[in-house]
Amino acid sequence: MTPEQNGVRENRSAWAGLSQIFAGDRPPHAVILEGEPGGTGSLAARLAQASVCLAAEGKPCGSCPGCIKAKAGSHPDILTLDGNANPRVFPVDTVRKIRSDAYEKPNEAPRRVFVLLGVQNMSEISQNALLKILEEPPENVLFILTTTSAAQLLPTVRSRAQLFPVEGESLPEDWTLAETIAKAVVATREAELIFQTAGLIRNRDGMRGVLEQLSLIFRDAVALRSGAGGCRSAGRGAASLLGDTLTRQNLMRMLEATEKARQALEQNANTALLVTAYCAALRSAAGR
Numbered sequence: 001m002t003p004e005q006n007g008v009r010e011n012r013s014a015w016a017g018l019s020q021i022f023a024g025d026r027p028p029h030a031v032i033l034e035g036e037p038g039g040t041g042s043l044a045a046r047l048a049q050a051s052v053c054l055a056a057e058g059k060p061c062g063s064c065p066g067c068i069k070a071k072a073g074s075h076p077d078i079l080t081l082d083g084n085a086n087p088r089v090f091p092v093d094t095v096r097k098i099r100s101d102a103y104e105k106p107n108e109a110p111r112r113v114f115v116l117l118g119v120q121n122m123s124e125i126s127q128n129a130l131l132k133i134l135e136e137p138p139e140n141v142l143f144i145l146t147t148t149s150a151a152q153l154l155p156t157v158r159s160r161a162q163l164f165p166v167e168g169e170s171l172p173e174d175w176t177l178a179e180t181i182a183k184a185v186v187a188t189r190e191a192e193l194i195f196q197t198a199g200l201i202r203n204r205d206g207m208r209g210v211l212e213q214l215s216l217i218f219r220d221a222v223a224l225r226s227g228a229g230g231c232r233s234a235g236r237g238a239a240s241l242l243g244d245t246l247t248r249q250n251l252m253r254m255l256e257a258t259e260k261a262r263q264a265l266e267q268n269a270n271t272a273l274l275v276t277a278y279c280a281a282l283r284s285a286a287g288r
Helices: 003-022 037-052 065-072 092-101 124-135 155-159 173-184 190-200 204-225 236-245 248-266 271-285
Strands: 030-034 078-082 112-117 141-147 162-165
Touching: 030 037, 037 065, 037 078, 037 112, 037 141, 078 092, 092 112, 092 124, 124 141, 124 155, 173 190, 173 204, 173 236, 190 204, 190 271, 204 236, 204 248, 204 271, 236 248, 248 271
Parallel strands: 030 141, 030 162, 078 112, 112 141
Antiparallel strands: none
């Protein structure tokens, strides 16, 4: 395994840990993601999207209005400031404005999300201003802080947030797409699965990666359905949704369909026909 591959694995592990914590009854009001900007930025964006997702489970679903706006960078309840791109983005007046805005009710989402990237560039004065809102946070607010080194933050700031070390760069697109496709298998509308897989028709390498990740998600779903617990992928949300919705027999058939699709792909099958057949096989295996 190359260092890059190992970094991706650690990033998935960090997301799995975050998912479990935020699925609990009392999610934290602030987290610190420590690591390289690529990895922490990717996780911060995903966590922000999950926080404004309107789906009942399997967040982020990727298709609700909240997720669509979050991915487009236009959600009214997500504020992002990038101190990695501009180290001067955190003057004390800006932090005080954030502190004031945090007490406003969310516009659309269950909570307001403040994503502060590169807070190692925040001055001590600005950190102290931020500390006041972290000490007495209002309800329905989440602060996501990223830093290359948590040691560069005030100990009082660190003590008011949960720290998550992150290694590697951003989560690969094939993993993110695989989770979305897995959820689409049990979507009410059949068109959702067709829509989510359309981009694979002209991307043979991408399809190879997606099929690999789907296989892991389906195996996790079987394990969760059997009460074994534990996830080999970071797609716990999708695996939980499938495990709660489908029977073990359904899931095993989906695994078989995925393995057949992987074999066909390696035998240079036409990707357009393969994607169409695979979607039909998944829906049939799921009893849809």
